[in-house]
Amino acid sequence: MPLDNHPIIRKIESIARLSDEEREVLRHLPVSIRDYERRQEIVREGESPVHSCLLIEGFASRFKLLEDGRRQILGLHVPGDIPDLQSLHLHRMDHHLATVSPCRLGFIRHHDLNEMNARNPRIAAILWRVTLIDAAIHREWVVRVGQRSARQRMAHFLCEMFLRLEAVGLAVNGRCVLPLTQADMADALALTNVSVNRMLVQLKKDGLIALEGRLLQVLNWGGLMRSAHFDPGYLHLNPERVISTLSVPRVHSGDAGAAASR
Amino acid sequence: MPLDNHPIIRKIESIARLSDEEREVLRHLPVSIRDYERRQEIVREGESPVHSCLLIEGFASRFKLLEDGRRQILGLHVPGDIPDLQSLHLHRMDHHLATVSPCRLGFIRHHDLNEMNARNPRIAAILWRVTLIDAAIHREWVVRVGQRSARQRMAHFLCEMFLRLEAVGLAVNGRCVLPLTQADMADALALTNVSVNRMLVQLKKDGLIALEGRLLQVLNWGGLMRSAHFDPGYLHLNPERVISTLSVPRVHSGDAGAAASR
DNA sequence: CGGTTATTTGATGGGAATCAAAGGTTGTGG
């Protein structure tokens, strides 16, 4: 099954099992591919798109702009995601969608999706589920922004991104590429770029991560999770597909305690 | 059509049009009614419910508990809502659901919902849409908690609750019942009860609202919206059904400016 | 390379948290 490397199938299989038939149906959906540069708009708030897009390569972000120009990022999307699937049934966009890095997107007409869904209730349910996981991530986003300290937010965010990337095969050996600026992370975490920078410095100093350019290396997964109070349940990853290259170290590294307290 | 007063139908018709047939199908779903007292758990994090519940009367809240006992409320639900509809396809609860006030709930088996959905793709799409609106509210919740000042959060929250109650006929003449303690609002807004109290005092002083016990009276809808920078788009209410008893006053009441600036 | 964009570090200030305690309200049982 070499074609299982197709991003949407990888992604969906990380959260649900597919029959060969269903894989076939998905593979044959008409998709028009288009490449975007970094920081291009895909859909704007207020629009009523007639497609949804599958993110094939690159990172995208959903955000709202405030009256004074501040930006709150509501979610980040990685290959395999369908960042505006909600527009299938919510006809007016209530937020923006834009690329963060150069992206390849596959656009699928709502018409085709609706037809597929009417014929394949099981696939419809899986896509519904995809949007529900999206909502689950939104909920954790609320908690992160509402209740967590700057340091916890940063660590929690890195945990989430790492696991989501791992689920689609984009993180190996504790390493992944995060094509985000610190200002991007600030808008995601409701912090300033200054605070983001300071927290990253801390996490590095504490030996939890290394970060050079856009390459993130998780040095101490257990410590990172603990200092974030991270619980991956909300990602609703399929346990069988979670690669978990990162065993939680049993060591009481002392550092983790320090991490939690500061 | 007197039965249109049935809460689920009122609610769904506030966001989508139903055929008589569809109304029929919905009315005949097996529902088992159960009454709850104030502050009772309905579903706990970690459980895998086999029902979803329709909130017929009362208020419910969804929340996560943190390691130290803090609570972040992720959403409040009003009659007509189906607060755990997501459990239909996300089998493990990633948060708690509990009553805020005494409630009457109607439980519908997932089995029955799935059967209905497989047979009625249009109803399935409407229910999907219900969960998507839920997610849209989560997104605005992120913005509120992430970017708004204490005063804006409070005003924004009141705007949202008022419109949602109005959409199901539970707000008239600018008045509605909000059976929440200030501590509840604090957990929703990621503030302390002290701050909530201070902001409520401010909003009263500025003549935007009156609040006696659990009865909220909106005195200046335009001013309240402006001081919250509230834009109702994210609620995805059906424009035809939005009652809007509250015309936005064209007066530049001076107060609104003061409201925005402080 | 020069110019823009991104990261890093230091100094200062403010908005809301925290701490503390006094009033109100509600409900229950004597």
Add this chain to the structure above:
DNA sequence: CCACAACCTTTGATTCCCATCAAATAACCG
């Protein structure tokens, strides 16, 4: 119907985390 307890609201004083302001590198890119 009063009294007491539990809960909720209100107000004041103090603290602290992170935003803000400022400026010096460093990295990227055409």
